[in-house]
Amino acid sequence: MMEDTLGYLGPAGTFTEEAALKYFNGKEEITLKEYSAIDQVVEAIGKKEIGSGLVPLENSLEGSVNLTLDLLAEYRDIYINREIIYSISHCLLASNGVDFATIEELYSHPQVFSQCRGFISEKMPEVKKIPCYSTAAAAALVSGENNKAAVASRRAAELSGLKVLASNLEDNNDNRTRFVVISTRDHSCTGADKTSLVISIKDGPGSLYNVLGVFARRNINLTRIESRPARKNLGDYLFFIDFEGHREESWAGEALEELKQHVVYCKMLGSYPQGKLIS
Amino acid sequence: MMEDTLGYLGPAGTFTEEAALKYFNGKEEITLKEYSAIDQVVEAIGKKEIGSGLVPLENSLEGSVNLTLDLLAEYRDIYINREIIYSISHCLLASNGVDFATIEELYSHPQVFSQCRGFISEKMPEVKKIPCYSTAAAAALVSGENNKAAVASRRAAELSGLKVLASNLEDNNDNRTRFVVISTRDHSCTGADKTSLVISIKDGPGSLYNVLGVFARRNINLTRIESRPARKNLGDYLFFIDFEGHREESWAGEALEELKQHVVYCKMLGSYPQGKLIS
Numbered sequence: 001m002m003e004d005t006l007g008y009l010g011p012a013g014t015f016t017e018e019a020a021l022k023y024f025n026g027k028e029e030i031t032l033k034e035y036s037a038i039d040q041v042v043e044a045i046g047k048k049e050i051g052s053g054l055v056p057l058e059n060s061l062e063g064s065v066n067l068t069l070d071l072l073a074e075y076r077d078i079y080i081n082r083e084i085i086y087s088i089s090h091c092l093l094a095s096n097g098v099d100f101a102t103i104e105e106l107y108s109h110p111q112v113f114s115q116c117r118g119f120i121s122e123k124m125p126e127v128k129k130i131p132c133y134s135t136a137a138a139a140a141l142v143s144g145e146n147n148k149a150a151v152a153s154r155r156a157a158e159l160s161g162l163k164v165l166a167s168n169l170e171d172n173n174d175n176r177t178r179f180v181v182i183s184t185r186d187h188s189c190t191g192a193d194k195t196s197l198v199i200s201i202k203d204g205p206g207s208l209y210n211v212l213g214v215f216a217r218r219n220i221n222l223t224r225i226e227s228r229p230a231r232k233n234l235g236d237y238l239f240f241i242d243f244e245g246h247r248e249e250s251w252a253g254e255a256l257e258e259l260k261q262h263v264v265y266c267k268m269l270g271s272y273p274q275g276k277l278i279s
Numbered sequence: 280m281m282e283d284t285l286g287y288l289g290p291a292g293t294f295t296e297e298a299a300l301k302y303f304n305g306k307e308e309i310t311l312k313e314y315s316a317i318d319q320v321v322e323a324i325g326k327k328e329i330g331s332g333l334v335p336l337e338n339s340l341e342g343s344v345n346l347t348l349d350l351l352a353e354y355r356d357i358y359i360n361r362e363i364i365y366s367i368s369h370c371l372l373a374s375n376g377v378d379f380a381t382i383e384e385l386y387s388h389p390q391v392f393s394q395c396r397g398f399i400s401e402k403m404p405e406v407k408k409i410p411c412y413s414t415a416a417a418a419a420l421v422s423g424e425n426n427k428a429a430v431a432s433r434r435a436a437e438l439s440g441l442k443v444l445a446s447n448l449e450d451n452n453d454n455r456t457r458f459v460v461i462s463t464r465d466h467s468c469t470g471a472d473k474t475s476l477v478i479s480i481k482d483g484p485g486s487l488y489n490v491l492g493v494f495a496r497r498n499i500n501l502t503r504i505e506s507r508p509a510r511k512n513l514g515d516y517l518f519f520i521d522f523e524g525h526r527e528e529s530w531a532g533e534a535l536e537e538l539k540q541h542v543v544y545c546k547m548l549g550s551y552p553q554g555k556l557i558s
Contacts, residue, residue, distance in 0.1 A: 036410065039393050067390065110412075111346065114318050131315065133389075133412045208504065209488065209495035216488035224516070225487065226505045237503070 003051035006181070007041040010034030013136035013156035019086040019179050020054045021155065022278055042071045042078055045184060052081060052183040058224075069228055072182070072269050073198045073238055079270035080196050082181040087279035090116055090169040093139055093162040094149040100165055105130055107138035108151035116151055116169040176277065186247075186270030193246035194223060196269035199239050201262065208239065210262045214255050215243060246271040282330035285460070286320040289313030292415035292435035298365040298458050299333045300434065301557055321350045321357055324463060331360060331462040337503075348507055351461070351548050352477045352517055358549035359475050361460040366558035369395055369448040372418055372441040373428040379444055384409055386417035387430035395430055395448040455556065465526075465549030472525035473502060475548035478518050480541065487518065489541045493534050494522060525550040 006024070009016045012034055024030045033050055035041045041053035055068050072078060090112055094103065103124060106113075110131045113120065120127070127149075132138040135152035139160040142148040149165065150156070157164050187193070201207040215222055224242040245252040247268060260266060285303070288295045291313055303309045312329055314320045320332035334347050351357060369391055373382065382403060385392075389410045392399065399406070406428075411417040414431035418439040421427040428444065429435070436443050466472070480486040494501055503521040524531045526547060539545060 037389055037393050039396070067393065110316055114316050114346065117318070131412050133410050203500070205498040205500045206495035208501060209491040212488040212491055216485035219484040221482070221484045222487060224506050225518075227503050239504075 002048055004029055005031045005033050005050040007033045007035050007044050007050040007053040009038055009041060009055055010036055011134065011136045013139055013153060013159045014134055015086065015088050015153050015177060016054060016056060016179065017136075018153045018155040019084055019177070019278070022086070023084050038067050039071055042075055042182065045078060045182065046075065052181050054084070054179055054181055056177055057083075057180045058178040066228065068180075069198075069226070069240055072196075073228075073240075073267060077184050078182055079184065079186040079268075080180045080272050081183040081185065081187050081270065082272050083194065083275035084179040084181070085275045085277045086177050086179060087277055088170070088175045088177055089154070089167055089279065090135075090151050090175075091154050091157060091164045092149055092166040092169060093152055093157045093160070094142060094165055095144055095146070095161075096163055098146060098149065098163075098165075102147050103127055103149045104147040106149050106151065107132050107141050109133070109135050109138065112151050115171060115175060118171040119166075119169040178275070180272075186268075187272040189246040189248050189271070190273045191246075192274050193244075193271050194242055194274050195245055195247050195252060195271040196240065196242045197256075198267045198269060199241065199259070199263040200237070200265035201239065202264060203237065207262075211239070211241075211259065214258050214262065218251055218255050220245060220252070220255060240269075244274070281327055283308055284310045284312050284329040286312045286314050286323050286329040286332040288317055288320060288334055289315055290413065290415045292418055292432060292438045293413055294365065294367050294432050294456060295333060295335060295458065296415075297432045297434040298363055298456070298557070301365070302363050317346050318350055321354055321461065324357060324461065325354065331460050333363070333458055333460055335456055336362075336459045337457040345507065347459075348477075348505070348519055351475075352507075352519075352546060356463050357461055358463065358465040358547075359459045359551050360462040360464065360466050360549065361551050362473065362554035363458040363460070364554045364556045365456050365458060366556055367449070367454045367456055368433070368446055368558065369414075369430050369454075370433050370436060370443045371428055371445040371448060372431055372436045372439070373421060373444055374423055374425070374440075375442055377425060377428065377442075377444075381426050382406055382428045383426040385428050385430065386411050386420050388412070388414050388417065391430050394450060394454060397450040398445075398448040457554070459551075465547075466551040468525040468527050468550070469552045470525075471553050472523075472550050473521055473553050474524055474526050474531060474550040475519065475521045476535075477546045477548060478520065478538070478542040479516070479544035480518065481543060482516070486541070490518070490538065493537050493541065497530055497534050499524060499531070499534060519548075523553070 138150040139152040139156035142150045143160040221244045226240045417429040418431040418435035421429045422439040500523045505519045506516045
């Protein structure tokens with residue numbers, strides 16, 4: 001029961017819930033459980049309330065992903081089990097009977113207004129934009145209203161009983177968010193995997209260069225690197241590194257062994273299948 | 280007039296405004312102008328409505344800084360002129376006459392609740408947490424209310440006529456945000472500077488290693504590196520790199536020349552004095 005429950009960053013109707021539903025739809029018997037903050041999802045896994053959690057890692061619209069990075073670095077026994085690359089489509093939602101021409105107020109997350117700037121300035125230049133805490137909250141606010149619309153997910157339309165007046169409002173159609181499924185264990189080797197780890201190195205010229213040499217000499221492709229200030233000591237940095245391969249593959253294991261000579265601290269965040277784009 | 284106007288990510292009472300006031304207080308005659316989104320600040324500089332803008336770059340509580348990175352990469356003729364490292368203090372605010380013991384509802388940004396988890400769970404475990412779009416909005420909502428409080432900046436207390444019941448609510452006292460002043464030009468050399476640039480490299484093992492070699496061989500210290508998916512082509516990445524030094528210093532100029540052999544694209548984001556921590 002608990003094992004089959006997936007916690008996610010809510011509320012229902014956000015793109016995180018939409019991504020969870022699309023990804024698991026028809027695949028597995030999963031119960032979704034909503035949490036209001038990323039750290040609550042992580043804590044719930046620790047307390048075994050839920051078997052796994054879905055949280056945004058990169059480029060999310062619904063909250064800071066720095067928090068996800070910090071939690072992954074901080075919590076023991078929390079690993080990345082899967083990644084989900086989700087292509088987001090913003091929809092214009094309104095109550096039944098509302099005509100496009102009569103919309104006076106538009107509700108959404110401020111970043112969504114920015115992402116849909118072309119559509120809004122061209123098609124609804126006179127409309128008043130009302131910033132909301134989440135796209136799901138925006139959808140709930142316009143439900144039953146006459147001259148109001150929201151920019152939110154298709155799923156939010158279902159939940160709030162709204163109709164979709166227009167879709168793909170975003171200026172850039174390649175609008176993706178990378179989510180990760182986190183759990184107390186990572187994924188077994190599939191042959192097309194990625195591995196994430198967080199390291200801390202001594203501050204100084206060449207430190208990171210030496211670390212990357214470990215991967216470069218083995219032709220290991222890094223797919224992401226990001227530095228974040230370590231929260232404990234001034235001037236210290238953590239580096240989040242993703243590379244192609246599974247930690248159980250022999251060459252990856254050798255690289256990770258050699259890596260230890262160049263770092264102050266290293267935490268394995270897990271190996272997992274490379275995510276395909278879903279939309 | 281225009282030159283003396285600094286645009287910032289509002290609303291008034293956010294930590295961005297507080298940082299702007301503290302930094303410029305008594306130093307220069309600056310008029311502040313509020314904008315509701317980071318891209319509006321950047322556009323206003325392009326249209327010469329304002330001479331410069333203050334926007335969060337790292338670890339902000341008030342919105343995604345990925346947007347700042349993308350805008351810096353995208354817009355021509357926008358440079359970093361200064362950086363400001365601001366230590367944030369969260370305060371418990373309520374209307375006059377409200378007693379700590381009678382508080383039933385607590386308003387703030389969800390990330391702020393997370394950052395003040397220790398204080399809230401220990402001192403106000405029964406309180407109902409209401410998520411808001413910004414800390415400034417939270418402060419405005421509790422103004423004139425009897426059993427409500429907000430977690431926001433000291434500046435928000437002034438603007439909303441609230442009193443400060445407690446300060447430094449955050450679990451981690453080293454809670455910093457890095458802001459940058461952006462403008463149509465960067466800063467002249469002071470001898471203790473930083474330089475930011477964004478590069479794009481060919482995807483493949485060793486690409487980033489070769490780039491970092493340019494800096495490592497000259498003992499240039501990198502203070503930050505971050506990869507971001509390039510928005511145009513799948514699989515391509517941009518790298519944001521900060522290093523110690525000014526682009527006009529001869530060794531830095533040589534490094535930047537050599538760098539061009541290893542990158543597909545390079546945009547100078549500017550050199551500016553290394554920021555000191557203010558609080």
